[in-house]
Amino acid sequence: MASSENKQSSKDWKKEAFNDFLYSMDRLLGEKPIKGLLQSMDDFFATASKEKSFPVELSETENEYLVSAKLPGISREQIELEFFSQTLVISISHQELEMEENQSKGIFKKHSATRRLSHSVAFAKPVMGENIKANHRDGLLEIKIPKVRGKRIQIIE
Template identity: 30%
Template sequence: MSSRSNPFEEMERLFERMSRQFEEASHKLESESPLGGLASGGESMAIDLVEHDDEFVVTADLPGFEREDVEIRMTDHTLRIDASHEESIDEEDEEYIRHERRQQSVRRSIRLPGEVDTDNVTATMQNGVLTLTLPRRESEKGHTIEIE
């Protein structure tokens, strides 16, 4: 078996290096965006928020992600969804071996228009669609203070 040199190998490495630099620059620009963390990563996450009398329902499109790739946090009135996924592709041919890695991550934070009963939130994921049901919590009416 003789080893042949690929005349385009150097050019291929140059394009890969340029591609990495563009990717790093775009991630830096996204993190400095005035939207500040609403959406980050190579792609954005489409979200629908529906308000019912007794609950909010959030659906988020996460194609290519599995339930174990997703983390959900509730803080005050803010819902935060993080998803991260890494995959490897091994490809073997007579003339070369190739190993590619792809890392995909998205993050989205949305402010909810009301208080949520965090103890009773439910989440399901089916076919890349995350559905959260967030029951409303009765906001306290306040407390009357008598003047002495």
């Protein structure tokens, strides 16, 4: 009888200790410095993902995938395409150079910024990476990726 009471009190003690731990963690993470830090991290990751990409459309026919991206104001030289086993990576880099010179005041200001955005497209079916064709005209990038034709297998009764 005493043995079962000891087991029960041991379980109660562990449960109470665990509840105390959860309460302490809840208080720690809910206090202002930590809560502010966690909110800042959430905000950072929410905005970072929006700014690091651009809209891409993927369509599919029987023989190929067609990837298209509207890139207004981006020249062909600013676009980089890379293919890694089953994944196409489209990257664009946009460089801004701002110069201001005021000789009468002896001020020269130069500001340079480079922004790099990328988007990855993974393909569900095997594709022929060596036969990819890309075209960029009037701000529209179109990429055709041929599919590998598999052998159809007939199911016999």
